[in-house]
Amino acid sequence: MAKAGGVLKDVVKTVNECLAEAPRFGLKSPKMALGTTEVLEAISRCNSLGGPAGRFWTLDPVDGTLGFVRGDQYAIALALIEDGEVVLGVLGCPNYPMRKEWLNYHHRYHRIISKLTPPTSESWDKGCVIYARRGSGEAWMQPLLHVNKNLVWPNSAKPVRVSSIDNPALATFCEPVEKANSSHSFTAGLAHSVGLRKQPLRVYSMVKYAAIARGDAEIFMKFARAGYKEKIWDHAAGVVIIQEAGGVVTDAGGRPLDFSKGIYLEGLDRGVVATAGANLHDKIIRAVDASWDSSSL
Ligand SMILES: Nc1ncnc2c1ncn2[C@@H]1O[C@H](COP(=O)(O)O)[C@@H](OP(=O)(O)O)[C@H]1O
Numbered sequence: 001m002a003k004a005g006g007v008l009k010d011v012v013k014t015v016n017e018c019l020a021e022a023p024r025f026g027l028k029s030p031k032m033a034l035g036t037t038e039v040l041e042a043i044s045r046c047n048s049l050g051g052p053a054g055r056f057w058t059l060d061p062v063d064g065t066l067g068f069v070r071g072d073q074y075a076i077a078l079a080l081i082e083d084g085e086v087v088l089g090v091l092g093c094p095n096y097p098m099r100k101e102w103l104n105y106h107h108r109y110h111r112i113i114s115k116l117t118p119p120t121s122e123s124w125d126k127g128c129v130i131y132a133r134r135g136s137g138e139a140w141m142q143p144l145l146h147v148n149k150n151l152v153w154p155n156s157a158k159p160v161r162v163s164s165i166d167n168p169a170l171a172t173f174c175e176p177v178e179k180a181n182s183s184h185s186f187t188a189g190l191a192h193s194v195g196l197r198k199q200p201l202r203v204y205s206m207v208k209y210a211a212i213a214r215g216d217a218e219i220f221m222k223f224a225r226a227g228y229k230e231k232i233w234d235h236a237a238g239v240v241i242i243q244e245a246g247g248v249v250t251d252a253g254g255r256p257l258d259f260s261k262g263i264y265l266e267g268l269d270r271g272v273v274a275t276a277g278a279n280l281h282d283k284i285i286r287a288v289d290a291s292w293d294s295s296s297l
C-alpha cells in the first residue's frame with residue numbers, strides 16, 4: 001500500500017508538471033495544480049471502448065510485459081484514434097538506445113558493459129522515443145528526456161526512415177520472443193520460401209515496430225494462434241509510425257488493420273505483416289497464401 005501511495009504521488013506530480021508545460025505547446029494549463037482526487041477522477045473517465053466514431057487515446061503503459069520484467073525490451077505505446085483511423089502514434093522505448101547495435105543483444109549485457117566502460121556519449125543506454133502524425137510523411141526519433149530537461153522540438157529529434165533494402169537475402173525479420181505469441185515454425189517456413197537468410201531478430205513488444213521504422217530491420221511478422229484477438233493498443237502507435245516512415249503494414253490478406261471496431265482488431269486476416277517496402281511485402285503475403293493451408297495455425 002505504501003508503495004502504491006508513492007506511485008500515486010509521483011503520478012500526480014508528473015501530471016502537474018506536464019500541465020504546467022502546456023502553454024509552450026499553445027495549450028491552456030489549469031490555474032491551480034490538480035489534487036490527487038482530480039487526477040484519479042480524470043483517470044477513471046478513461047473508459048472509451050473505441051469504435052468507428054469520435055476521438056480517443058489508446059495507451060499500453062507497459063507493452064511487452066515479459067521483456068519489462070526480464071530487463072529487456074518493452075515499450076510505452078500511445079496513439080490517438082479519430083473516427084477509426086490512427087492519427088498520432090508515440091512509442092517510448094526505454095531500453096532501445098538511439099544506436100542500432102544494442103538491439104541485437106540482451107539489454108542486461110549492455111548494463112554490465114556500461115559498468116565496465118562508462119558511457120561517453122549522451123545517448124548511450126538511454127532509450128528513445130519515436131512518433132509520427134498521420135499524413136505528415138515523417139516519423140521522428142529522439143532520446144528519452146531526462147529529469148529537468150525540457151523538450152525543445154526538434155532540437156534533439158531526428159527524422160527516421162525505413163530501410164531501403166528490398167532484397168530478401170539481405171533483409172532481417174523480427175518477431176516476438178515468445179513462441180506462444182507467434183508461431184516461430186510458420187515464420188521460419190515463410191522466411192525459407194521468401195529467401196530470407198538472416199537469423200530472425202526476436203524482440204519483445206512494439207519495439208519491433210520501432211525497429212522497422214528506424215530501418216534497423218526490414219520485416220515484422222506476427223502469427224498468433226487461432227482464436228487470439230489482437231488488441232488495438234498493441235499495434236496502433238506502431239502502425240502509423242511505420243507508415244509515415246515509409247513502410248507498409250497490413251494483415252496477412254494485405255488489408256489495413258481496422259481500428260474502428262472497438263478494442264480488438266476485428267476481422268484481422270491470419271496475422272500482421274509490416275515491411276520496409278512493397279516488394280518484401282508482396283513476397284511475404286504471397287508466401288503466406290502458399291503455405292497457410294499446410295500450417296497448423
Ligand atoms: N497468446 C497470445 N498470442 C498473441 N499475442 C499475445 C498472446 N498473449 C498476449 N499477447 C500479446 O502480445 C504482446 C506482447 O508482444 P510480444 O510477444 O511481441 O512481446 C502482449 O502485450 P503486453 O505485454 O502489453 O500484454 C499481449 O498483448
Ligand SMILES: [Mg+2]
Nearest residue numbers: 060063064234
Ligand atoms: Mg501490449
